[in-house]
Structure formats: C-alpha cells, structure tokens
Amino acid sequence: MSVVCLALLLVLLDTTVSQEPRFISVLSSEQRNVVVNIVGPLSWNGDPVGFHVIWKATSEHYGPRGELDIPLTRDVNAVNATLQLPEGMVYRIFLSCVVTDASGAKVRGPVLEVEENVPVVGYDVWAYAVDSAQAVVSWRASKSVEIFKVTVYIDEGRDDFRVFSSKTFDGKHTTTTQSFLVTDLQAWGYYEVRLEGCSVENCSKAVKTALRTPPQVIPKPSISRAEATATSSFKLAWLFPQSDVRLFNGFRVWYCPINVAGCVLVYTNERKVNLTGLKPDSTVRIEVQAVFIDTAGKEVLGREATSSVKTWSNLPQVYIEKGLNIQDDVSTCFIYWRCTNSSVDYLEYGSTVAQTSGYVRVTHRDKSLDYASLRCCNSYGCGEGRTILVGSPVTGPFSITGVTVTAKGRTALLQWNHSGPRSYSGVEVRWTCKGDKAVQYNRERLAGPYKAVGMKKIQIDDLPTDARDCQFYVSPFEFSDKSRHCGFPVHATVR
Known part of the structure; x- marks a missing residue:
C-alpha cells in the first residue's frame, strides 16, 4: 500500500513593496566617476519614485561610504547614474527600488548587490574621523612622485576655508595605502583634505575629500510649535542650534497616538513637518531628535525634545x-x-x-x-x-454708509461717507481674499477723530492678490475708558 501526502504551499505577496531591480552593471570607471546602468523591475507594485543606492568600501576598515537617491519618472524604467567613489578600493553597491504606498509613504523594496573594484588612476585621498578631535587621512597612488603634500583646511563658515595643517611625505611608495593621524581638531567641525603630487618644480592639481568630526554631545531641539490643524493632522516645528546642515543628518520625529497600538517614525531634513492620518480627538506624544551618522555608518541620536498635541474633535x-x-x-x-x-x-x-x-x-x-x-x-x-x-x-459710533472700494491691482482705495452727528477715533478694515475665510487680514487707522461731514478714504497696499478678488468690511470705532467700541462693519461695494 502506498501513501500519498499532499502539501499546500501558500505564498502571500506584499503588494506595497516593490520588486527588486532587474539589473545593475558598471558601464565605466574613470577617476572618481563610476557610471552604473540600472534597470527597474517589470512590476513596481506602487507608484515609482526611483532608486536608492548605498555603497561602502570593503577593502578598507573605515573606507568611504555614502548613499544616493535617483529619481525616476513613470514612463522611464532604466537610468544611468554616476557615483563619486574614491579610487583604489573595492566597493559593494546596494540598490533598491522606491515606491509610494496607498498612504503616500515611501517604501523600499528588496536589495540587489554588486561589487566593483575602482582602480587608482594617479592618486586619490580619503579621510574619516576617529573621534571629536582626531581623524585619519589616507591615500593611494599608482605612480610615484617626489613628495606628496597633504593640506587640511577647516571650514569656518560655508566654503570659508582656512589652513589647519600641512605635511609632506615621501612619494615613491605606490603599492600600499599611506596614512597619518591629524590631531587637535575642533569638535563638530567640517574639514577638507587636499592631496597634491609634487616634483621639485611644481605640484599637480589637488584631489580633495571632506570629513566632519562628531559633536561631543548632540544638542536637543527646541519645539516651537505643536498645533493641530484638523481632525486628523497636526503641524510640528522646532529650532536647532546647529545651522550647518553638513554637520548632521537631519532629524528623527517619533510620534505615538495614545491608546493606539504602534508609533510612527519619520525622518526629515527640514525643521518642520506636517503629519496626517490620525483620528479625531486623539492625544499624540511627540519626540524630536537630531541624527548624526558616524564613520562606521551607525546612527547616533541626540537628546530628545518632547511635546504632545491633541487633534481636533469633530465638534467645533x-x-x-x-x-x-x-x-x-x-x-x-x-x-x-x-x-x-x-x-x-x-x-x-x-x-x-x-x-x-x-x-x-x-x-x-x-x-x-x-x-x-x-x-x-x-x-x-x-x-x-x-x-x-x-x-x-x-454709546458706540454710528455705522458708516456708502462704503466703496476702487481696485487697482494689489491696491484697494476704500471710501465712505461720514454723515453721523458723532465723531469717531478711527476705522478698522478687515478683508479676506479668494473666498478663503480661514485667512483674515486687518488694518486699523487712527487718523481721527473724524468730525467733518463728507467722504473719507483709506488705501490698502500690497494685498496678497488682485483687489477684485477680496471682500472688505469697514467699521468705525472709538475709545472710552480704555476700551474700544466698534460700529457695525459695512461691506464695501466694488466700483
């Protein structure tokens, strides 16, 4: 007797994640410019955004590393991209497709890997920070020179470089990597290293690399605004003491609706975010931290700034x-x-x-x-x-009559008739434009007291749009016992 066993294999496909790229190949590898050809998948499983590329040197312990986002339009499925890779090292390149899911969030798919050996054409230099005060500068050459000159510059502003140190080395070694330690660096600083090959008479054009030293302590952001904007969204803004965006890797925003399972993590390079997808009348805990990626590619987080916000209820x-x-x-x-x-x-x-x-x-x-x-x-x-x-x-002021507005582009000339027996201190003008009642402007004029009977006028300049697209209301006011009493606002008629 034979026994037949039946097995059922159920495969569930996550339709929110893109397929991996079909193909990546290196077209050319010249000085620091490695051109790769990338072909996307047949099915993206979402709206295509592009490709995300990460690379890191495998032949050096703390060799160069980096990443790049390559945008892609819907009608294009292949692209050539140039990666800036220092020479003389073997790199591993990781490629993934990026799509947007139903909520609009960006999602990365599986990773496709390729390895590439970038040869030295002449000589090249790279550098990395050991800690807040020290860095290693390394270079490799394919030809010998009399001496190598290494100059380290500190950037005291944006591209405001000053010489920090300069050293020379024997240039006859071409088979191994040469390195030296730079000390007494400034914490949380941006430096540029330039390498020149020199003979007795002159030096060649310098090749450059940059490094940044980590801060001793990453400061805490200061939240300046946490405000609900609707029943399902809120705005968040913060201040940060470091203005040089090269010295850190943006911010991490972590927010958790209370009594709801799960939190949401958002990375941004801005100092503000608009967050949606919440429920009405929800209290949300918020944390904001600055991010620093160290030499090993590890994410280091600063102290968190905390706040909370409550979304609007359905009832006003x-x-x-x-x-x-x-x-x-x-x-x-x-x-x-x-x-x-x-x-x-x-x-x-x-x-x-x-x-x-x-x-x-x-x-x-x-x-x-x-x-x-x-x-x-x-x-x-x-x-x-x-x-x-x-x-x-x-006793409030009498209402004014005959209010008109003459539109001249983004300037409005308002006129009204003052015919009442009592004077008033001034007028208040309020206006909205293009039917947007959520944004209201106002201006006060204290040119009074208005006593003489006759036509009065006031000019409003620099309107957000053409004056014909705005609605104006004018009301007189007067002061009594440190209070201001307004007359009924009158709608201005466009002439």
Whole structure:
C-alpha cells in the first residue's frame, strides 16, 4: 500500500513593496566617476519614485561610504547614474527600488548587490574621523612622485576655508595605502583634505575629500510649535542650534497616538513637518531628535525634545473675545467671536442661526443684556457653548454708509461717507481674499477723530492678490475708558 501526502504551499505577496531591480552593471570607471546602468523591475507594485543606492568600501576598515537617491519618472524604467567613489578600493553597491504606498509613504523594496573594484588612476585621498578631535587621512597612488603634500583646511563658515595643517611625505611608495593621524581638531567641525603630487618644480592639481568630526554631545531641539490643524493632522516645528546642515543628518520625529497600538517614525531634513492620518480627538506624544551618522555608518541620536498635541474633535469650539451692549433704539448687543476645531457650518446664539465667523450683532428686549451665550455647530452637531459677561451699555459710533472700494491691482482705495452727528477715533478694515475665510487680514487707522461731514478714504497696499478678488468690511470705532467700541462693519461695494 502506498501513501500519498499532499502539501499546500501558500505564498502571500506584499503588494506595497516593490520588486527588486532587474539589473545593475558598471558601464565605466574613470577617476572618481563610476557610471552604473540600472534597470527597474517589470512590476513596481506602487507608484515609482526611483532608486536608492548605498555603497561602502570593503577593502578598507573605515573606507568611504555614502548613499544616493535617483529619481525616476513613470514612463522611464532604466537610468544611468554616476557615483563619486574614491579610487583604489573595492566597493559593494546596494540598490533598491522606491515606491509610494496607498498612504503616500515611501517604501523600499528588496536589495540587489554588486561589487566593483575602482582602480587608482594617479592618486586619490580619503579621510574619516576617529573621534571629536582626531581623524585619519589616507591615500593611494599608482605612480610615484617626489613628495606628496597633504593640506587640511577647516571650514569656518560655508566654503570659508582656512589652513589647519600641512605635511609632506615621501612619494615613491605606490603599492600600499599611506596614512597619518591629524590631531587637535575642533569638535563638530567640517574639514577638507587636499592631496597634491609634487616634483621639485611644481605640484599637480589637488584631489580633495571632506570629513566632519562628531559633536561631543548632540544638542536637543527646541519645539516651537505643536498645533493641530484638523481632525486628523497636526503641524510640528522646532529650532536647532546647529545651522550647518553638513554637520548632521537631519532629524528623527517619533510620534505615538495614545491608546493606539504602534508609533510612527519619520525622518526629515527640514525643521518642520506636517503629519496626517490620525483620528479625531486623539492625544499624540511627540519626540524630536537630531541624527548624526558616524564613520562606521551607525546612527547616533541626540537628546530628545518632547511635546504632545491633541487633534481636533469633530465638534467645533467657540471663543468669545468681546461682548458689549450699545445704547441705541433697538438695544443692540455687539459680540466678537471665533470658532476653532473642525469645520463650522453655523453659529447658534440662543435659537438664532448666524454667520460662521466675525461679528455678531443681535437685538433684545432688555435695555441691557447681562450674559451672552454662543456655540458653533456643524454636521456632527454643536460644540460646547461659551458664555460671556456683557459690559455696561455704552454709546458706540454710528455705522458708516456708502462704503466703496476702487481696485487697482494689489491696491484697494476704500471710501465712505461720514454723515453721523458723532465723531469717531478711527476705522478698522478687515478683508479676506479668494473666498478663503480661514485667512483674515486687518488694518486699523487712527487718523481721527473724524468730525467733518463728507467722504473719507483709506488705501490698502500690497494685498496678497488682485483687489477684485477680496471682500472688505469697514467699521468705525472709538475709545472710552480704555476700551474700544466698534460700529457695525459695512461691506464695501466694488466700483
């Protein structure tokens, strides 16, 4: 009797990760310029971004290493790239494809490796830091000279080089690597090393390399802004004492929504990030650290700056900034307010539906209103209401009439008619452009008191767009007992 065994092999393919590149080959290897041909996969499993290349010398313990991002358009699947590799060493080159997944994040695929021996054509130099105060300078030559001259420069600014040290060496050795130790370097400094082959009479053109010394302590960033911008996103910005971007490798941002499994890690070279994909009303813990890649390619992290932010809830919040009664024939209460968090469809004052931003002017039966309550609402419902104690009745300025605006490019000339019996101290102009009510501008003019009856005018310059694309509101104001009382804002008519 025979027994037949059946086996089922289930293979799951991660469709968010690109396939490995089909092909990489070296087309040419001249002085420091190694040209490689790269062919992408038949299927990218995402939107192609390009290739990511990493190289490191295998024939030297602390030989040169580096990386390069090669962009690629959707209709191109092959590219030639030039790698700047110092001569006289064997390199291992690692190549991977980069795509964007459904969330827009960049994802690297499997790695394809190739090894290349870059011969010495003449001589070449490289250097690396041992610690914050010492570095090793090495070179290799394929031909002999009388002497080799090695000069180390320190960059005291951006390309502001000063000679730090200079030495000469016997140039007759061509088969082995020559090295020497440079000491007393400045911590967290940027240096350039130049090698020249010299005869008795002159020296050849120098070949160069750069090195940076690590800091003794990587400082902590200072978070200057951590602010929610929507129900699912927030903005983060920070300051950092080191302005030379060559001396560190950007920043690592780590943020973790509380009560949610998993955290998100983001690397950036900027000093700000906009982060999305969060849930409404979520508290997020944030850490920001500077990154330094040492000679061995190891990531060294600085001290972390911490903060937290809470995304907007689905319900908006209202903030009442001012409320006062105006002594007039209809018992007017003037309220200035703003809504934040989430979208705002309408405002409720009692059972009254009003506009979504700016001023609210309501009338009531009482001669004075002690308290005023408002709340902001949208399709999810209404947020928590806020109440303000309304000030004693005051005599506010009369509203102005006949407000017009003459548009001249990014300049607006506003005119209005002052015909009331009372004077006022000045006018306030508020405007929005291209229908964007989230961005509001304002300007005050204290050219008063306006007493004489007649046409008045004010000019607004340097608008963000053509004045015809903006809406202007003008309201008079006056001062009383260190308070400012405004008249009703009037919409300007474009002429």
